[in-house]
Amino acid sequence: MLEPIVIEKLRAIVGEKHFMEHTEARVAYSYDATPMLQHLPDGVIFPSSTQEISRILQVLNEYKIPVVGRGAGSNLCGGTVPVEGGIVMVMSRMKKLIEIDTDNLTATFQPGLNTKEFHLAVEKHGLFYPPDPSSMVISTLGGNIMECAGGLRGLKYGTTKDYVIGLEAVLPNGDIIRTGGKLYKDVAGYDLTKLLVGSEGTLAIITEATVKLLPAPTYKQTMLAMYRDIHDAARTVSAIIGNRITPATLEFIDNPTLRVVEDYNKIGLPTDMEAVLLIEQDGVDEGLVNKDIQEMIRICKEQNAADVQLATTAEEAEKLMMARRSALSTLARIKPTTILEDATVPRSKIAEMVNAIKKISEKYDVQICTFGHAGDGNLHPTCATDARNTEEIHRVEMAFEEIFEAAIQLGGTITGEHGVGTVKAPYLEWKVGSAGIELMKNIKKAFDPNNIMNPSKIFAKESRKRVVIHQ
Known part of the structure; x- marks a missing residue:
């Protein structure tokens, strides 16, 4: 529990109603979207400015x-x-869109701004902010920055780290720093901007960000390729990339996911197919967009697609994209607990990874639905289970351990966009090695010697032992 003097100091900074310690508030902020994880805080605070955050952190650090x-x-x-x-x-009180600078093609905002609202505001200017996480309707840009969010357009356009060019942040001791700015070139010293993006709140609190924008693509085509063999779909991904085509979106959805999504959305998805690829291309040249689409149709058919359909209207295309974005929420309807991961492999290894996930799910007798950003190798194996069934949960955990190991063996990683947090901290050493862990810990200590910034995240007290997979 907090000492009375601490409560008094915090309330003096933000005001009586913006610091809460009653049970209801503590419970409301004791969990996030991660299943089976909850811890009560001692208090909840709602700052309104960088200066308030600086003063708050001075107190907490003391x-x-x-x-x-x-x-x-x-x-x-x-x-x-x-x-x-x-x-x-x-x-949530720091959600201002400070500026859209059409001369420099940048935007500056506070971290509490809703991602979808920002996208809509930018699009009114004929501009484009590519990172589009599936949670964009509810997520905030500050959260996107802390987790280095990706999304459906990551293959062609990259992720959050590719667009954040300037930050204002408060260090644990209350110091305020600014990194980067409205500059597309800046090599003055270490790249602190890139270091803070994806740091998961373990180094500093972001209070303002500047991102670069792009001209909005003028033309867009969306297609759905259907497969009776899941491996044909996976091989198509590699074939498209191997033919030097980079679509804006190249998504993979397996049959269990298809059935649930169609049951919820009723848009005519082919539930008799083992897998589909949702492919979108965009650009400023209609001829080039159409050329890419026709070439991808050819490749899909060459790789044994049972059927390929082009969306004939913008509304039809949007329905297809929304069906993919709603995959997680619809899968959550199967059972009380939904565990979604994001093992990532090189694009050329998609087929092997899909096959490995299928074998592992059969080995542990658990239902794993697989969908994700196949074009950039970022798959989302998702297990519908029940937290009350402890024996099944144990099998699920063992299955995901093997999935992480399979990804690493294929040259991949344990997370492509969700972050490490608490859930994957025991596996981080599998990816970066003990020397990498030690280096990261030293960076954390340099920023945060008292370890007050989101402690027990990224670094586990003890790493898990590597599992052995017999191919």
């Missing part, structure tokens, strides 16, 4: 009280669960 920055809590790695108690700092 008393060595943990602090967890939070946006909408839509992350899937336990990143905003206060596992060591302390204070949850909610950024």
Whole structure:
């Protein structure tokens, strides 16, 4: 529990109603979108400015009280669960769109701004912000930055780290720093901007960000390729990339996911197919967009697609994209607990990874639906289970351990966009090695010597032993 002097100091900074310690508030901010993970904070605070955050962190650092920055809590790695108690700092009062600079093609905003609202505001200017996480309707841009969010357009356009060019942040001791700016070229010293993007709130609190924008693509075509063999679909992904085509979106959806999504959305998805590829191409030249689409249709058929359909209207295309974006929420209807991961492999290894996931799910007798951003190798194996069934949960955990190991053996990683947080911390050493872990810990210590910034995230007390997979 917090000392009375700490409560008094925090309330003096933000006002009586913007610091809460009653049970209802503590419970409301004790969990995020990650299943089976909940810890009560000691208090919840709602700052309104960079200066307030600076003063808050000075107090918390003095008393060595943990602090967890939070946006909408839509992350899937336990990143905003206060596992060591302390204070949850909610950024919902800092949601201003400060500027859209059409001369420099940049935008500047506060971290609490809703992702979808930002996209719509930018599009009114004929501009385009590519990172589009599936949670964009509810997520905040600050959360996207902390997790380095990706999305359906990651193959062609990259992820959040490719667009953040300037940050304002508050260090644990209350110091305010600015990194980068409205500059497309800046090599002055270490790249602190890139270091903070994806740091999961373990180094500093982001209070303002500047991102680069692109001219909006003028033309767009969307197609659906259907397969009776899941491996043909996976091989098509490699074939498209191997033919030097980079679509804006190249998504993979397996049959179990298809059936649930169609049952919910009723848009005519082919539930008798083992898998589909949802492919979209965009650009400023209609001829080039159509050329790419026709070439991809040829490749799909060459790789044994049972059928290929082009969306004939913008509304039909949007329905297809929304069906993919709703995959997680619709899968959550199968059973009480839905565990979604994001093992990522090189694009050329998609077929092998899909095959490995299928074998592992059969080995442990668990239902794993697979969908994801196949074009950039980022698959989302998703298990519908029940947290009350402890024996099944154990099998699910063992299955995901083997999935992570399979990804690494194929040259991949344990997470492509969801982050490490608490959930994957025990497996981080599998990817970066003990020397990498030690280097990261030293960076964390340099920023945060008292370890108050989102403690117990990224770094596990003990790494899990590697599993052995017999191919």
